[in-house]
Amino acid sequence: MRIFSLPDLGEGLTEAEIVAVLVREGDVIREDAPLLEVETDKAQVEIPSPMGGRVEKIHVAPGQTVKVGAPLVTFADAAAEPVAAAARGSAPPTSAAKAPKSAAPARTPVAAPSAPAALADGPVAATPATRRLARELGVDLKVVRGSGPGGRVLDEDVRAAASGPPIAPATVPASAEPAAPAGPAKPLGTVGLEAPSLPRFEQWGPVERAPLSHLRRTIALRMTLSATLVPHVTHFDRADITDLDALIARNLEAARAQGVTLTLTPFLLKAAALALLRHPTFNASLDPAAGEMVLKRYYNLGVAVATARGLIVPVLREIDRKPVLEIARELAALAQRVREGKATLDDLRGGTFTITNIGALGGTAALPIINYPEVAILGVARARQEAVVRQGQIVPRLMLPLTLTFDHRIADGADGARFATEIVQRLEAPERLLWEW
Amino acid sequence: MGDLVDEVEVAVLGGGPGGYSAAFRCAELGLETVVIDAAQRLGGACLFEGCIPSKALLHVASVLNEAGRAKEFGVDFGEPRISLDPLRKWKQERVVGKLARGLASVAKARGVEVIGGRGVFEDSSTLRVEAGETLRKVRFKHAIVATGSRPGGLPGLTQPSERIMDSTAALDLPDIPERLLVIGGGYIGLELGTVYATLGSRVTLVEMTNGLLPGVDRDLVQPLHRRVNTLFTAIHLETRVTALREVGSEIEADLEGRGGERFDRVLVAVGRRAQSDGLGLEATRVRLTEHGRFVRVDERCRTEDPRIYAVGDITGEPMLAHRAMRQGKVAAEALAGRPAAFDNVAIPAVVFTDPEIAWCGLGEAQARDQGLPVKVGKFQWAASGRAATLGRSDGLTKVMADASSGRVLGVGIVGPGAGELIAEAALAVETAALAEDVALTIHAHPTLSESLMEAAEHLLGA
Numbered sequence: 001m002r003i004f005s006l007p008d009l010g011e012g013l014t015e016a017e018i019v020a021v022l023v024r025e026g027d028v029i030r031e032d033a034p035l036l037e038v039e040t041d042k043a044q045v046e047i048p049s050p051m052g053g054r055v056e057k058i059h060v061a062p063g064q065t066v067k068v069g070a071p072l073v074t075f076a077d078a079a080a081e082p083v084a085a086a087a088r089g090s091a092p093p094t095s096a097a098k099a100p101k102s103a104a105p106a107r108t109p110v111a112a113p114s115a116p117a118a119l120a121d122g123p124v125a126a127t128p129a130t131r132r133l134a135r136e137l138g139v140d141l142k143v144v145r146g147s148g149p150g151g152r153v154l155d156e157d158v159r160a161a162a163s164g165p166p167i168a169p170a171t172v173p174a175s176a177e178p179a180a181p182a183g184p185a186k187p188l189g190t191v192g193l194e195a196p197s198l199p200r201f202e203q204w205g206p207v208e209r210a211p212l213s214h215l216r217r218t219i220a221l222r223m224t225l226s227a228t229l230v231p232h233v234t235h236f237d238r239a240d241i242t243d244l245d246a247l248i249a250r251n252l253e254a255a256r257a258q259g260v261t262l263t264l265t266p267f268l269l270k271a272a273a274l275a276l277l278r279h280p281t282f283n284a285s286l287d288p289a290a291g292e293m294v295l296k297r298y299y300n301l302g303v304a305v306a307t308a309r310g311l312i313v314p315v316l317r318e319i320d321r322k323p324v325l326e327i328a329r330e331l332a333a334l335a336q337r338v339r340e341g342k343a344t345l346d347d348l349r350g351g352t353f354t355i356t357n358i359g360a361l362g363g364t365a366a367l368p369i370i371n372y373p374e375v376a377i378l379g380v381a382r383a384r385q386e387a388v389v390r391q392g393q394i395v396p397r398l399m400l401p402l403t404l405t406f407d408h409r410i411a412d413g414a415d416g417a418r419f420a421t422e423i424v425q426r427l428e429a430p431e432r433l434l435w436e437w
Numbered sequence: 438m439g440d441l442v443d444e445v446e447v448a449v450l451g452g453g454p455g456g457y458s459a460a461f462r463c464a465e466l467g468l469e470t471v472v473i474d475a476a477q478r479l480g481g482a483c484l485f486e487g488c489i490p491s492k493a494l495l496h497v498a499s500v501l502n503e504a505g506r507a508k509e510f511g512v513d514f515g516e517p518r519i520s521l522d523p524l525r526k527w528k529q530e531r532v533v534g535k536l537a538r539g540l541a542s543v544a545k546a547r548g549v550e551v552i553g554g555r556g557v558f559e560d561s562s563t564l565r566v567e568a569g570e571t572l573r574k575v576r577f578k579h580a581i582v583a584t585g586s587r588p589g590g591l592p593g594l595t596q597p598s599e600r601i602m603d604s605t606a607a608l609d610l611p612d613i614p615e616r617l618l619v620i621g622g623g624y625i626g627l628e629l630g631t632v633y634a635t636l637g638s639r640v641t642l643v644e645m646t647n648g649l650l651p652g653v654d655r656d657l658v659q660p661l662h663r664r665v666n667t668l669f670t671a672i673h674l675e676t677r678v679t680a681l682r683e684v685g686s687e688i689e690a691d692l693e694g695r696g697g698e699r700f701d702r703v704l705v706a707v708g709r710r711a712q713s714d715g716l717g718l719e720a721t722r723v724r725l726t727e728h729g730r731f732v733r734v735d736e737r738c739r740t741e742d743p744r745i746y747a748v749g750d751i752t753g754e755p756m757l758a759h760r761a762m763r764q765g766k767v768a769a770e771a772l773a774g775r776p777a778a779f780d781n782v783a784i785p786a787v788v789f790t791d792p793e794i795a796w797c798g799l800g801e802a803q804a805r806d807q808g809l810p811v812k813v814g815k816f817q818w819a820a821s822g823r824a825a826t827l828g829r830s831d832g833l834t835k836v837m838a839d840a841s842s843g844r845v846l847g848v849g850i851v852g853p854g855a856g857e858l859i860a861e862a863a864l865a866v867e868t869a870a871l872a873e874d875v876a877l878t879i880h881a882h883p884t885l886s887e888s889l890m891e892a893a894e895h896l897l898g899a
Contacts, residue, residue, distance in 0.1 A: 123780075
């Protein structure tokens with residue numbers, strides 16, 4: 001009997017969380033076959049088996065945190081010879097793929113015909129359009145769990161895989177092998193912060209004190225909460241809105257005839273909502289107590305409105321389902337209610353993502369703070385005519401600076417870049433915004 | 438005299454379906470593209486000496502056949518009189534010529550230049566184009582090799598004689614020989630054998646293996662075998678041709694174990710060979726597959742040479758025009774930086790005989806060999822109303838599905854129109870549809886397409 005314990009992982013790491021167990025008791029595996037996936041403070045790594053043989057006992061379960069030296073797997077005293085070949089190829093040790101891989105049993109040649117290989121090695125069950133989407137989003141379909149009938153991988157599954165940790169499918173297809181569970185959710189640690197007491201400013205000169213308004217206090221509290229609790233990361237991009245600007249100009253009169261003043265913002269809202277549909281993690285909230293991500297299947301976008309009293313963020317509902325003209329109409333009415341102090345509580349809550357457009361006031365970029373508990377905010381600065389090189393020619397184009405600030409706990413820089421790119425692409429093909437909803 | 442050098446973004450070598458699909462897609466994506474084709478035309482073997490002319494002749498055969506069968510229901514057209522000149526002219530001008538002109542005009546509209554000549558790689562960025570005495574060089578950023586395949590010969594046997602034809606020569610329809618020997622029981626031998634037999638030749642077919650259409654599901658081959666048995670004079674399985682001699686105006690063939698037999702013409706239809714030789718590929722980093730028959734490509738149709746892509750027959754089996762066309766588009770998109778891949782699950786295959794045979798995806802025998810748990814559903818056309826009205830009840834549709842999920846993995850069809858019916862099956866396999874999806878979809882009555890639904894229902898009930 002040989003026991004394999006958690007090896008020293010280097011970099012001063014003393015413990016690791018078991019993400020997935022890739023073998024089952026009774027499996028016969030060869031040396032170097034992938035055994036476990038563990039996650040440390042630094043990275044998620046796959047631990048290969050240091051020996052070949054039959055797995056007698058597995059001592060750990062996904063979700064468990066184990067110390068270096070703790071027993072992981074006991075091997076039976078099998079023949080010293082490594083047996084057969086493990087069924088699956090090993091992923092690079094620092095594989096970023098977080099999707100749980102199914103624990104395929106190691107197959108010996110003798111067992112092969114009866115083993116329900118099913119389609120493990122065959123084509124992935126997905127339509128050609130879904131497969132193309134996976135390629136566009138850089139998702140390996142083989143590690144995505146399909147939630148469709150017969151285990152078919154749907155667009156939603158691909159998008160979810162592209163923009164974050166895997167989402168447990170609502171229905172587990174009967175045919176699929178049970179994948180290693182992600183383990184129980186656990187609360188995140190909290191960061192305690194208390195402002196130190198202020199110095200006496202009077203010692204340097206005269207001061208005045210004014211009480212904060214209720215709105216100011218609310219803003220202060222929420223911004224402090226967000227800025228201290230949420231690790232912010234910002235992605236910069238620019239959209240060429242020459243065509244969009246022309247489209248708005250062309251339709252200004254027609255829209256006015258319908259009582260709507262057409263501006264850039266409704267198009268921004270539409271573009272963001274459509275992008276959110278494909279990047280659901282940016283339409284989510286992190287539940288630190290449960291250790292879960294809450295993905296909202298509604299797309300209610302907040303628009304930061306500057307009022308005399310301070311910043312207010314009213315919310316427009318179901319932007320994904322409304323045409324731009326309708327969004328423009330609602331936005332105008334909502335902004336008016338807010339400025340007149342007539343907004344209802346319902347006007348102000350239930351948002352899933354926020355856009356703040358400071359373009360009217362100038363500036364080249366802004367790094368807004370996330371409207372907690374949302375996970376992302378799009379900052380829009382003033383569009384300017386710029387000399388842009390297109391096909392070797394310098395041409396004047398109207399460029400709109402954008403910043404996407406998001407919660408690094410939920411998404412990474414690459415995810416943010418993809419999401420921002422999608423918004424930019426949609427702004428650059430404005431006619432599609434008119435008919436897509 | 439200095440060489441004439443063209444600089445282009447994409448040079449496509451070969452104007453067949455793979456080549457022109459790639460070129461058109463490249464042009465659509467804004468890439469400056471030229472096609473280098475030995476005959477300076479688009480269409481390739483498919484249009485000029487393969488798919489299209491053979492289907493034109495098979496249509497003629499089918500009309501003759503139907504007219505003959507009309508006696509069954511009391512309509513007698515009399516004995517057909519066949520005039521070869523108008524037939525050849527119709528095939529050449531109204532069918533092939535019309536399509537060729539269509540392709541040429543598409544090329545013109547998309548700004549794709551077709552350069553005539555034999556293209557040979559000088560290195561990984563230059564093609565030398567030889568056309569008679571003139572020499573031209575094309576420097577490219579990317580090349581797509583789509584030189585296709587040519588009919589294979591019988592090693593040591595095929596001596597030059599105009600009476601010994603390959604498929605290209607047979608499609609020219611030089612005459613209707615009284616006695617025709619067809620060597621090879623694959624789809625080409627069967628299709629062209631059918632054409633000549635229907636036009637009046639007495640056809641003898643020899644096949645080396647123990648069945649027609651080697652590798653194809655026996656359930657599908659059986660009805661065809663029964664029919665060609667009556668159409669052909671003789672079918673000799675497990676028989677080799679050991680010698681072919683021209684004797685006067687005849688060809689004497691030695692059939693192993695049967696002695697010598699005399700024929701007026703011989704059709705050699707023993708498969709096709711990829712044309713990877715003589716292209717100068719050794720001057721590039723392109724690598725061939727182990728047996729050196731094909732150019733090695735990945736799923737994006739990239740060869741080992743980062744500048745060079747390859748599509749179509751030259752990249753391997755199945756050598757089918759529609760596979761080449763899809764690959765051509767993949768190669769174009771891949772070199773334009775798009776995330777395209779040839780990841781198709783179902784490549785439909787059709788044998789245009791009477792009855793037609795078509796299949797896609799996994800075959801039953803293949804599933805059994807691989808130990809995959811599959812369920813099989815079958816529907817005999819004897820129970821089809823539409824088949825009865827056509828007087829053709831010899832068809833069969835079968836569906837293979839994954840035993841646990843019910844996902845459709847493969848479909849095989851034999852019967853008139855199978856080539857058209859397979860389209861729905863390919864969609865089902867490609868989109869990972871379940872047998873239940875097929876069974877629950879309404880199929881028009883009375884049509885042959887109901888047979889797929891019926892087979893799926895049978896599978897679910899099984």
